[in-house]
Amino acid sequence: MSKIILFPTDTVYGIGALPIKSEIQKLYDIKKREKSKKIIALVSSKEKVFEIFEDNQFLRFLVDKLFPGEVTLISKAKKEFLDKTGYLEDIGVRMPGNKIAQELIASQGGILMTTSANLSGKPTPKTFSEIEKEILENVDEYIKCDEDLSGQSSSIFKVLNDEIFEIREGNVKFEYLLSLKEDFFEK
DSSP, rough: OOOOOEEEEESSEEEEEEEEHHHHHHHHHHHHHOSSSOEEEEEESSHHHHHTTTOHHHHHHHHHHHHHSSSSEEBBBBBHHHHHTOOSOOOOOOOOOOOHHHHHHHHSSSSSEEEEOOTSSSOOOSSSSSSOHHHHHOOOOEEEOOOOOOOOOOOOEEEETTTTEEEEEEEEHHHHHHHHHHHHHHH
16 A cells, blocks of 8 residues: 655655655645646665666766755656656656655655645745644654754756756755766766
């Protein structure tokens, strides 16, 4: 039986479900979120990233340098993953640095579709006590641990072939990614 689980990452609390259309729909329903707003996949290991993304050397280099951490990379997903989840073309993937999150995700098969633990349009909770009662009442299980949360959402970067675009600023700066790109293409 699959569950909707609320848990700490290294940034904020998230709610996650297995990467299956029907389970993903439950996340949207709980958050009262528009279907046009995507959610991301959290993975338990770097190897799991390429069960989702189409593989290329530049993306592998970035994953090796940035994961685990407070960075979400968006890139083109494999057709099999798109078919399973109902996504159209690309997807965001992140590997949190939080050991609790990594172990939970690994126990669920290594990939959880995840979004922040707030109602759509409301502030993202930075501690467990800030999570709205309505969210807590609609998850099947939760893990409470406020330790090691940065309180800031992850940086988001889109990677298309050899180009990088900043989507959302966070603790990992765009300039750092540009320096990684320069390092990779100088080799």
